[in-house]
Amino acid sequence: MPAPESTAFAAGLDTLEAQQVPAxxxxxxxxxxxxxxxxxxxxxVLALWQAAYLLGFSDxxxxxxxxxxxxxxxxxxxxxxxxLGHSLARCLFGFMASAVIGILLGLLLARIGPLRTTxxxxxxxxxxxxxxxxxxxxxxxxxxxxxxxxxxxxxxxVPSIAVGILSAVRQIPPQLLRAARTMGATGRATAxxxxxxxxxxxxxxxxxxxxxxxxxxPMTAELITSTxxxxxxxxxxxxxxxxxxxxxxxxxxxxxxxGTAIDVGVxxxxxxxxxxxRGLAPDTMSA
Amino acid sequence: MxxxxxxxxxVSKVYDDSPVLQNxxxxxxxxxxxxxxxxxxxxxxTLLNLVAxxxxxxxxxxxxxGRPALMFQDHALLPWLTAGRNVxxxxxxxxxxxxxxxxxxxxxxxxxxxxxxxxxRIHQLSGGMRQRVALARALAQESKVLLMDEPFAALDAITxxxxxxxxxxxxxxxKLTVLFVTHNVREAVRLxxxxxxxxxxxxxxxxxxxxxxxxxxxxxxxxxxxxxxxITASLHQEIIRxxxx
Ligand SMILES: Nc1ncnc2c1ncn2[C@@H]1O[C@H](COP(=O)(O)OP(=O)(O)OP(=O)(O)O)[C@@H](O)[C@H]1O
Ligand SMILES: [Mg+2]
Numbered sequence: 195m196p197a198p199e200s201t202a203f204a205a206g207l208d209t210l211e212a213q214q215v216p217a218x219x220x221x222x223x224x225x226x227x228x229x230x231x232x233x234x235x236x237x238x239v240l241a242l243w244q245a246a247y248l249l250g251f252s253d254x255x256x257x258x259x260x261x262x263x264x265x266x267x268x269x270x271x272x273x274x275x276x277x278l279g280h281s282l283a284r285c286l287f288g289f290m291a292s293a294v295i296g297i298l299l300g301l302l303l304a305r306i307g308p309l310r311t312t313x314x315x316x317x318x319x320x321x322x323x324x325x326x327x328x329x330x331x332x333x334x335x336x337x338x339x340x341x342x343x344x345x346x347x348x349x350x351x352v353p354s355i356a357v358g359i360l361s362a363v364r365q366i367p368p369q370l371l372r373a374a375r376t377m378g379a380t381g382r383a384t385a386x387x388x389x390x391x392x393x394x395x396x397x398x399x400x401x402x403x404x405x406x407x408x409x410x411x412p413m414t415a416e417l418i419t420s421t422x423x424x425x426x427x428x429x430x431x432x433x434x435x436x437x438x439x440x441x442x443x444x445x446x447x448x449x450x451x452x453g454t455a456i457d458v459g460v461x462x463x464x465x466x467x468x469x470x471x472r473g474l475a476p477d478t479m480s481a
Numbered sequence: 482m483x484x485x486x487x488x489x490x491x492v493s494k495v496y497d498d499s500p501v502l503q504n505x506x507x508x509x510x511x512x513x514x515x516x517x518x519x520x521x522x523x524x525x526x527t528l529l530n531l532v533a534x535x536x537x538x539x540x541x542x543x544x545x546x547g548r549p550a551l552m553f554q555d556h557a558l559l560p561w562l563t564a565g566r567n568v569x570x571x572x573x574x575x576x577x578x579x580x581x582x583x584x585x586x587x588x589x590x591x592x593x594x595x596x597x598x599x600x601x602r603i604h605q606l607s608g609g610m611r612q613r614v615a616l617a618r619a620l621a622q623e624s625k626v627l628l629m630d631e632p633f634a635a636l637d638a639i640t641x642x643x644x645x646x647x648x649x650x651x652x653x654x655x656k657l658t659v660l661f662v663t664h665n666v667r668e669a670v671r672l673x674x675x676x677x678x679x680x681x682x683x684x685x686x687x688x689x690x691x692x693x694x695x696x697x698x699x700x701x702x703x704x705x706x707x708x709x710x711x712i713t714a715s716l717h718q719e720i721i722r723x724x725x726x
Contacts, residue, residue, distance in 0.1 A: 207639065376534075377574040387573075392561075473602060473604020473605070
C-alpha cells in the first residue's frame with residue numbers, strides 16, 4: 195500500500211470523490227431541450243381548445259383560428275403593436291422604477307432595525323393587496339392618468355421587491371462574513387465581494403416576484419380606468435363592452451405569451467445561471 | 482516575556498452570565514503545533530475566535546501577531562467563485578499586489594496538490610478537496626499563526642489521513658504556529674506536539690501532554706495508540722465528573 199501522503203494516492207482519491215460533471219450540452223441542443231416542454235404545453239392547450247370548440251361546449255367560445263384572425267386583423271389595422279408597446283413600456287418603466295426603489299428600501303430595511311420593525315409590517319400588508327384594489331385608490335388620488343397606473347405598479351411591486359431583498363440579505367451565512375473578517379476584508383470589500391454575491395440569488399427571486407406584479411398591474415389599471423389608455427388592457431375592455439369573446443381571448447393570449455416569453459427568456463436563464471454557479475441547481479436542464 | 486507567538490493570559494469569556502472560558506493561560510511558541518481537545522460545548526471554538534480576534538475576552542488579554550488565519554469546519558468558501566478565485570480573494574484582502582495574485586494563487590493550490598481544481602467551483606469538489614482549498618486560502622494570508630476549528634471532522638477516515646499528512650508537511654515547510662481544535666483524540670496525537678484538554682462549564686485547561694513521537698507519524702502507530710488511550714481516559718473522566726453534579 196502506498197503511503198497516504200503520496201501524490202498519486204491523493205490524485206486517486208480526488209478522482210474518486212469529485213463530482214462527475216456532465217459536459218455542458220452545446221447551445222442549439224440545450225435551447226431545443228429547454229424550448230420543447232413549453233411548446234408541447236402550448237400545443238396541448240390549443241388542441242384542447244379546438245376540441246372544446248368542435249364539441250360545442252359553449253355557444254360563445256370562438257375557435258383558435260378566429261382568435262388568430264382577430265390578432266391578424268388588429269395587426270393589419272395597426273392597433274396591435276401600439277397596444278403591446280404601451281402596455282410593455284408601462285410594465286418596463288414601472289418595474290425598473292420599482293426595482294431601484296425596492297432594492298434601496300430593502301437594503302435600508304436590512305441595515306436599520308427600527309425601520310424594519312415599523313415599515314416592515316406595512317410592506318407585508320401592501321403585498322397582500324391585489325392590483326384591482328389599488329386602482330381606485332390611485333385614480334382618486336392622482337386622477338385618471340398614466341401616473342395613476344405607475345402608482346399602482348409601484349405600490350404593488352416595491353413592497354414585494356423590498357421584502358424579497360431584505361430576506362435575501364438576512365439569509366447570508368454569517369460564517370462567510372466571519373471568514374471575510376479573519377481575512378482582513380474592509381467594510382467596502384466585504385460588501386462588494388461577500389454581501390452582494392451572497393445575496394444575489396435571493397435578489398433575482400425578489401426581482402422576479404416584483405416583475406410578476408409589475409406585469410399584471412398595468413393591464414388591470416388599463417382595464418379599470420375609464421380614460422382611453424392604449425394597451426392590452428384596453429383591448430380586453432373593448433372586447434368586454436362589445437361582447438366579443440374572440441377579442442377578449444386574443445388579449446389574454448397576448449398577455450400570456452408575452453409574460454411567459456419574459457419569464458422564460460429573461461428570468462429563467464438569469465436564475466439558472468446564478469443558481470448553477472453556486473451548485474444550487476443542476477448545471478444543465480436535464481430531462 | 483518569552484518569544485511566544487500567541488499569548489492568552491487569565492482569559493475568561495462570559496456569554497449571557499454563563500462563564501464559557503475561565504482563567505485560560507496559554508502560550509504558543511513559534512512553530513509549535515498544539516491540539517485542543519474537549520467535550521462538545523466546552524468552549525473550544527470560543528477560544529479560537531478569541532485568538533482570531535472575532536470575539537473579545539471578558540477578562541484577560543489575548544496577544545496574537547497581526548491577523549491569524551482561521552480555518553472553519555464547514556470550509557466557509559464562497560460558492561459563487563472557483564477554487565482559484567477563492568484563494569485570489571484572500572490575497573486581495575491581504576493586500577497582495579494584483580499582479581502577483583495569479584502566480585501566488587497558482588502556487589498555493591499546488592502546495593495542497595489541487596492545481597487541477599483551480600477552475601472548478603466549490604460544489605464540484607469533494608469534501609476533502611474543499612478543505613484543501615480552505616487550507617490554501619488560509620495559507621494565502623501569509624500569517625505565521627494558523628487556527629483550525631475541527632477542519633477534518635466531516636471527512637471520511639481515508640481522506641482525513643491524507644490531509645493529516647499534507648498538513649504536517651506544510652506545517653514543517655512553513656514553520657507555522659498551529660492551534661488545532663478537534664474532538665478526535667487520535668487525530669490530536671497524530672498531529673500535535675502538545676495536546677491540551679479543556680474541561681467543561683467553565684472551560685479551563687484541565688491537563689496537557691507533550692507528544693514526543695517523532696514525525697512522520699502514522700495514525701495506526703503503537704505510540705500514537707498508547708497516548709490516545711491515556712488521553713481518552715482523562716477526557717472520559719472529565720465528562721463523568723459532570724454526571725455527579
Ligand atoms: N454567541 C454566543 N452567545 C451565547 N452563547 C454562546 C455563543 N457562542 C457560544 N456560546 C456558548 O458557549 C459554549 C461554548 O461554545 P463553543 O462553540 O465554543 O463550544 P465548542 O467546544 O466549540 O463546541 P463544539 O465541540 O460543539 O464545537 C456553548 O455552551 C455555547 O452555547
Ligand atoms: Mg466548536
